[in-house]
Amino acid sequence: AKESGRNRAEIFDAALQDLRTRRAQLDAALRFALERDELSLNYQPKVALDDGTIRGFELLLRWNNPQHGEIAPQEFIPIAEESGLIVPIGLWALEQACLQLRSWGRHRATADVTIAVNVSMRQLLQSSFLPEVAAILDRTGVSPAAIELELTESSAMANPLQTIETLSILKKMGFRLALDDFGTGYSSLAYLQKLPLDVLKIDKAFIHGLGTNSSDAEIIRLILALAHTLKLDTVAEGVETAEQVMLLKHMGCHLGQGYTFSRSVTAREAEQLLHLASST
Numbered sequence: 001a002k003e004s005g006r007n008r009a010e011i012f013d014a015a016l017q018d019l020r021t022r023r024a025q026l027d028a029a030l031r032f033a034l035e036r037d038e039l040s041l042n043y044q045p046k047v048a049l050d051d052g053t054i055r056g057f058e059l060l061l062r063w064n065n066p067q068h069g070e071i072a073p074q075e076f077i078p079i080a081e082e083s084g085l086i087v088p089i090g091l092w093a094l095e096q097a098c099l100q101l102r103s104w105g106r107h108r109a110t111a112d113v114t115i116a117v118n119v120s121m122r123q124l125l126q127s128s129f130l131p132e133v134a135a136i137l138d139r140t141g142v143s144p145a146a147i148e149l150e151l152t153e154s155s156a157m158a159n160p161l162q163t164i165e166t167l168s169i170l171k172k173m174g175f176r177l178a179l180d181d182f183g184t185g186y187s188s189l190a191y192l193q194k195l196p197l198d199v200l201k202i203d204k205a206f207i208h209g210l211g212t213n214s215s216d217a218e219i220i221r222l223i224l225a226l227a228h229t230l231k232l233d234t235v236a237e238g239v240e241t242a243e244q245v246m247l248l249k250h251m252g253c254h255l256g257q258g259y260t261f262s263r264s265v266t267a268r269e270a271e272q273l274l275h276l277a278s279s280t
């Protein structure tokens with residue numbers, strides 16, 4: 001018994017060592033990812049539940065490394081946050097969103113399409129963040145009203161005062177602001193009221209059980225009532241079935257995002273989706 005116990009411990013140590021090695025390798029590779037053109041951005045449509053039109057897209061980072069292949073954001077974003085690389089990567093993503101909006105701005109079909117950009121707390125806490133964001137708006141000449149910044153509820157809870165202060169400035173600059181993964185971060189009503197938000201994004205964990213788990217439906221109803229009281233738009237993420245679309249629509253949720261509508265696609269494919277959506 002002692003023998004096998006030691007074996008298990010050894011196996012565990014080896015697995016942990018493998019994880020650390022991979023993390024260190026990815027961290028080193030990520031430092032060159034931007035300059036080596038390994039990062040790209042995908043677009044996932046956000047669809048109005050009442051009429052099925054595309055109202056915007058969420059920008060999602062992708063990393064394809066020659067040595068490690070395609071690496072999931074769930075794996076590399078935390079590494080980028082820890083090393084601080086998320087700061088330049090996040091600014092690059094925002095600038096790409098602005099350039100895309102500028103090119104779409106010439107088409108009538110895309111005139112009021114928004115792009116949602118994820119922002120990490122690590123970025124928000126940098127004193128250079130606001131001036132860098134202002135510089136990107138200046139360089140690209142894009143209206144911040146077409147850009148929605150998504151911040152997760154849990155990260156907003158980690159630094160409440162700083163979050164209120166920085167979001168208030170971004171709001172004054174003209175950005176739309178969304179609280180992401182809502183329902184998992186334990187924010188109080190008092191705090192929510194202080195955040196200058198436009199949108200609540202209901203975490204996909206609740207949508208997943210919709211149609212099978214009645215307590216998830218109740219939680220979604222509560223979140224929608226709360227959003228209504230605070231006069232916020234609502235987005236359900238991770239919508240995978242037609243039944244979920246129907247239920248969310250009847251509950252009064254505004255927008256849906258998920259595989260039932262579309263996976264995330266390239267910018268070119270996003271344009272095709274827009275042209276299809278606008279020609280019918």
Ligand code: C2E
Pocket residue numbers: 044059060061072073074077086090093118119120180181204237238239240257258259260264
């Ligand atoms: P998120 O912001 O919650 O993004 C939504 C995630 O749900 C995306 O995963 C998306 O592909 C996935 N998803 C969309 N529809 C469905 C569906 O119907 N079912 C299921 N099960 N999943 C769906 P992805 O692209 O792997 O991104 C994971 C996370 O990585 C994001 O979660 C976000 O926190 C982070 N991330 C992605 N891009 C960026 C970025 O540019 N900056 C920062 N800071 N974080 C990013």
Ligand code: CA
Pocket residue numbers: 058118150180
């Ligand atoms: Ca998001």
Ligand code: CA
Pocket residue numbers: 180181201203204237
């Ligand atoms: Ca989310």
Ligand code: CA
Pocket residue numbers: 104107110271
């Ligand atoms: Ca176009």
